[in-house]
Amino acid sequence: MKQRHLKWRLFSLFAMMALFLAGCGESFLTTLEPKGEGAEMQYSLMMISTIIMVLVVLVVTLIFIYVIFKFRHRKGDEDRIPEQVEGNHKLELIWTVIPILLLIILAVPTVAYTFKLADVTPMKAETRDEDALIVNVTAYLYWWEFEYPDYKVVTSQDLVIPTGERVYLNLKGADVKHAFWVPTIGGKMDTNTDNINQMWLHAYEGQEGIYYGKCTELCGPSHALMDFKVRAVPKEEFNQWIDSMANIDSTVEGEIAQTGEEIFQQSCIGCHAVGNEGSRIAPNLSNFADRTRIAGVLDHNEENLKAWLNDPESLKPGNKMSGTYGELSDQDIDALTEYLFQLSVDKE
Template sequence: MMKQWRLVSLVSLLALLLGGCGKDFQSTLIPQGEVAKMQYDLLLLSTAIMVLVVLVVTAIFIYVVVKFRQKKGQENYIPKQVEGNHKLEIIWTVIPILLLLVLAVPTVTYTFKLADVKPAQKQKLDKDTIVIDVSARLYWWEFAYKNEKIVTSQDMVIPTGKKVYLNLKGADIKHAFWVPSLAGKIDTNPDNVNMMWLKADNPGTYNGFCTELCGPSHALMQFKVKAVSPEEYEAWTASMNKLDGKQETASAQAEEGKEIFQKSCIGCHAVDANDARPAAARIAPNLANFGDRELVAGIVENNEENVKQWLKDPEGMKPGNLMTGKYGNLTDEQVDALTAYLLGLKAEK
């Protein structure tokens, strides 16, 4: 029995230790934006109140146990019974009310502040308002920039120091959007649009996740949020607007890959960042800047080896994805050519 308790204690200690570990790109305990900081402050406040209550109750409990424990010679002694003390009853009624008020005031204030998405609800958006339609799909993410007329996938690029408004919807089943370092999670439902905003204080790349169990590759449904300076963001949007699918290929092999892509992949994937099709018609990730992305399929490093592995066996890399079985078996030469073409799809720097 003691060995089991030791094992349980060790596992609990390790869980507590690992729970406190984190990096600034994926930890709620290292907030990197205004929304995350508000939520972090509420977390600290509520935790402080709970710890205070536990300490006070524990202190009273220990005091009572020690003071009123049974002593030798007093086995039949009955202490004076105290009941109906109005002062005590008022104290232990008022204190919880005060504690709830201390927690409720900032909670309600922040709730209204976080729910303020009026700039994104205007019939005609202001020029500087950044609104992104986020579409969650099995098992990837699409980001459509309304003012910039850009569509991209897996990587969401935002400027630092500016509010970015998100319209979130699930394209197939329910998913959930969460970037721990920047904002709390929100559901993406197929039958309604949820709205939120976030803001990044510092440049960097932050990890995003789906937090609603959605199938065999739920844990692999990841994305990146890249925060860059406002100047870099403007340069990025300008370069993305030039990606119309007619970019020159860098080699004969890439040109061969382009021909293969036009015959077998173009039915689902677009390489035009200005894709004007309605969201329902965009059934696969936009690949306009595929070569610039950090990850392949949202989970492994974007390099030649992993791209080839993905093309040969998408089901083995991400089970349940909709790309499996969409095209016939490719020869090694075709895979090489298609890889060269895809890695060459980059925005101008």
């Protein structure tokens, strides 16, 4: 008896914990506050399906309660047989037609939105719109690269887009399967290694800001830390940013920063790049000082950068930079930090 009571107590405890945790989360990682066209479509579908499900559950529950009270066992009615309704054509017609109507109500917008979300005609070679903004997105372990092929601009971790227009994406995985997801302004799509998937993002005009994205395909020990940011800016600001990135000035000031640049050119350049110089094995650092996070997940400050350079494995297990652990002295780390925090396209 005691064991039964213990089981029910544990069940109640876990049920309450699940209910409590269901309300946890961050406002910037929710599909319930759409700020873009694609997210608005998906939110509408969720609301339609939720209303239908709640309506069905409510009706079934009311019928269930009615039947319980209407046909409950009463004293003196032991031999009374309720009216039998088998073969009632009217009832059978009602409970057949109603589900069909509900499915049609859900299916019509679902099919329509599916085709709209999959419409990438402006980025196709045969129907290319010259004004369409195209970005090649490549997912690596555990970071993201964003290339603007029409402008010969490459950046990492922060995807910059103009508000008020669709931005078309070519999605590909460089090593294993990942998944690209920006819940507040768009949907989710896998990044495969053997084919290119295509989708679009759209942030409403007037909804400038930082939108958070994540990898949603289990890809390794640091999968949960494979974040990126989408920075939506007005069209004019985006054009200025593109122009600055295409003509980036990577000169730095100060003896310490120049020493850091020398260290970078001797070792880091084998994996990283600044501007068009370097490799694409690791994130492009052209505008490192303008980013919002260190390694995609840490607050963007010198202390976190030094911690990352000192021991990246402890902060992001399994990342490809972990092999550099112990190679840099404290002086080297200070110099690199000074250098990297001068890599900005917003220099005045």
